[in-house]
Amino acid sequence: MNSPHEKAVQEILYGHRCAMRLKLRLDDPMADYGSVSSYDLAKSIVQCFSNAISVLSDQPKSEEDQSSDLSSRDSSPLPQIRSPSKKRKIQSTNSSENWRDDSPDPIYYDGFLWRKYGQKTIKKSDHQRSYYRCSYNIDHNCRARKHEQKIKDNPPVYRTTYIGQHTCKINHKQDPIFTAVQDPVDDLKSGRMIQFGKDLDQEKESHSSGFSSSVKHEEDIIKEKTMEPYREITGDGQDCQYVMESSISPSSSYPLPSSSGTESVFYDSDLLLDNFDSWDCYDQFDFGLQ
DNA sequence: CTAATTTGACCCGC
């Protein structure tokens, strides 16, 4: 098993390669790049950096990590089912229902609509934790929740912990309004998907004081980060098919969790193979995606 | 006016 450092390096290198490939595409959009879309590449880049940050920030494991590591709680016995009385809910104990994701960017669209219902200052942490539940919590009795907290400043790392499964069966990825803007190339052109280089102060401001509006804007940011682990790129020309799309059932609304959120290291060879020889031409590049 | 967010209070597990 690789050391965390090696793992992080691998992630960064992989992201670097994907970024170079994306650069190639932007330079020559008319060329044939096979079945892998720019959207896939961009997502892979984001995921690689997230994974690298996650790996580094998790070593050694901090107290905060331990306290928020839901996976570690999953071995506990099932709690008694209580009446739906208020306060202090039972933590979901099915490991498949709990998972977390570390990201340098707190604003990403995960296919669902969330409503903020609370915010708390967490001891041992300089940052507040925000609590969200599925917007269809009432209408569809959807129990899905998540909380998000900035766990690291430099570089910024936002940890989102998902709890419970969506029973609302509503994934806005399927809404006409979203499918209308779903063209990955268009997303890239409009700069709505990737936010590399976003001003950190602006980021911080939007997250702390104006985060509510940011959440609403998630709908405009087509980033299916949540479904990332399930991504499949088929060889028959289909771009970026999600298992999610065909399995929005209550039992599989979430991708399989990785206990730390850092172990979902997958290298999609399909993303890297074509035009491999061209990489060396790009010692430097910039992401003009904004 | 309606819907979403904010925030202090409440509740519960440890």
Added chain:
DNA sequence: GCGGGTCAAATTAG
């Protein structure tokens, strides 16, 4: 008793 999760009234935004 403390800390974290949730509620719900008040506030804000659209």
